Amino acid sequence: MHVSLNCGLCGVSHPVDRLQNLCSSCGRPLLAGYDLEAVRAQFRPASVQSSGVRSMWRFAPVMPVDNARDAVTLGEGLTPLLRAERRGPFAAFEHLYVKDESFNPTGSFKARGMSAAITRAVALGVTEVALPSAGNAAGAAASYAAKAGLKCHVFMPADTPPANILESVIAGADVALVNGLISDCGKLIQRGCREFGWFDLSTLKEPFRVEGKKTMGYELAMDLAHDQGISLDEPLPLPDVIFYPTGGGTGLIGMWKAFDEMERLGWIGSQRPRMVVVQAEHCAPIVRAFQTGAEFAQPFPNAATIASGLRVPAAVGDFLMLRALKESGGTAITVTDAELMEGVNELARYQGIYACPEGGAVWKAAEHLLSTGWLKPHEKIVLFNTGTGHKYNHLVKLPELPLLHENWPATK
Ligand SMILES: Cc1ncc(COP(=O)(O)O)c(C=O)c1O
Numbered sequence: 001m002h003v004s005l006n007c008g009l010c011g012v013s014h015p016v017d018r019l020q021n022l023c024s025s026c027g028r029p030l031l032a033g034y035d036l037e038a039v040r041a042q043f044r045p046a047s048v049q050s051s052g053v054r055s056m057w058r059f060a061p062v063m064p065v066d067n068a069r070d071a072v073t074l075g076e077g078l079t080p081l082l083r084a085e086r087r088g089p090f091a092a093f094e095h096l097y098v099k100d101e102s103f104n105p106t107g108s109f110k111a112r113g114m115s116a117a118i119t120r121a122v123a124l125g126v127t128e129v130a131l132p133s134a135g136n137a138a139g140a141a142a143s144y145a146a147k148a149g150l151k152c153h154v155f156m157p158a159d160t161p162p163a164n165i166l167e168s169v170i171a172g173a174d175v176a177l178v179n180g181l182i183s184d185c186g187k188l189i190q191r192g193c194r195e196f197g198w199f200d201l202s203t204l205k206e207p208f209r210v211e212g213k214k215t216m217g218y219e220l221a222m223d224l225a226h227d228q229g230i231s232l233d234e235p236l237p238l239p240d241v242i243f244y245p246t247g248g249g250t251g252l253i254g255m256w257k258a259f260d261e262m263e264r265l266g267w268i269g270s271q272r273p274r275m276v277v278v279q280a281e282h283c284a285p286i287v288r289a290f291q292t293g294a295e296f297a298q299p300f301p302n303a304a305t306i307a308s309g310l311r312v313p314a315a316v317g318d319f320l321m322l323r324a325l326k327e328s329g330g331t332a333i334t335v336t337d338a339e340l341m342e343g344v345n346e347l348a349r350y351q352g353i354y355a356c357p358e359g360g361a362v363w364k365a366a367e368h369l370l371s372t373g374w375l376k377p378h379e380k381i382v383l384f385n386t387g388t389g390h391k392y393n394h395l396v397k398l399p400e401l402p403l404l405h406e407n408w409p410a411t412k
Helices: 043-048 057-060 110-123 136-148 162-170 180-198 210-214 215-227 249-264 285-291 318-328 337-351 355-373 387-396
Strands: 004-009 031-032 082-083 095-099 128-132 150-155 173-180 243-246 276-278 332-335 380-385
Touching: 004 082, 031 173, 043 215, 057 110, 057 215, 082 215, 095 215, 110 128, 110 136, 110 210, 128 136, 128 180, 128 276, 136 150, 136 162, 136 380, 150 162, 150 180, 150 355, 162 173, 162 387, 173 180, 210 249, 215 380, 243 249, 243 355, 249 276, 249 318, 276 285, 276 318, 276 355, 332 337, 332 355, 337 355, 337 387, 355 380
Parallel strands: 095 380, 128 150, 150 173, 243 276, 243 380, 276 332
Antiparallel strands: 004 031, 082 095
């Protein structure tokens, strides 16, 4: 259970046992802290492995819960780290991996964040939650709210993938569409929270979604140890480079936080992966800020991309992402919509992974950074496929297919 809740920007400390969103002093995200010294002796990779807990809640000592049995869980986490086959356009990479988050409940990594946020909301007596969503967060929030018996209100851009709207509706959420972007939905949600007392689950405005997503960092190190035959009693390995498709940035910020905690727990050394933010050509506020060396990002005008999870023109955790990029020696890169859909096709055809458009984006970004020499072929590289392609069937064009008759293969 966390013992502190401090602002990620100004550092002001907030009460740990009260329902709250952003820092009351500067309006930026709050981050949970743990008494890592107290858990250090018992909480080891090997004990996590042997705990028998079949979800991300096996990391409970560094999660916002007293007892893992109180978690609102649908079995999130424990996703596979797949070694990419050296085939077709993938052949040049010697150690390329895909952490395939499509295995999560509701088909995306958003499940991790929502499991943590809803668990904490229930503990603090919340009965109605609300959020703006580009798609996957809505489906996950609706499902975890259903599991916990909470009412969930979701506002989504009208052009959100139909599968995301449907999964939210079927889980009993109150869904409304907005002619605008996720930022416009966010403004209306704020109004709803003020008027009706809903609790705002917006990404990084709610302090614990990032705690769920950080488990991707813990898992990744344990997965790599397994892949390389390294004992869990040894310091755990991390990859050289991590590619992350970035919207609000919760996953990237969460993993960066996880690495810091893991070092203080004695699980890893001081080495860190170079973090790579991947955004879409026409919605790239973090890439733009990184290129100018800015501490904060400016809202991106006329944001547009078919990768709905990347359609986030402004992020309240911008400075945390930019800090992680700088500290890690990482970079930020854009891909076009055509490229990311080509990435989806190539992951399916050469790796058997039907990825979401955001997963396609990170693959094409890696291919590009190899061609510029920023990546070396021998480096250990992890791509995050953040969700399943099955929610985006509407983006895939089927070719004309033959219709067979009973006498096939006779010619007539
Ligand atoms: C499939 C997918 N990938 C990536 C993202 C971006 O995630 P984050 O907010 O952690 O940057 C989203 C967010 O909606 C998403 O749905």
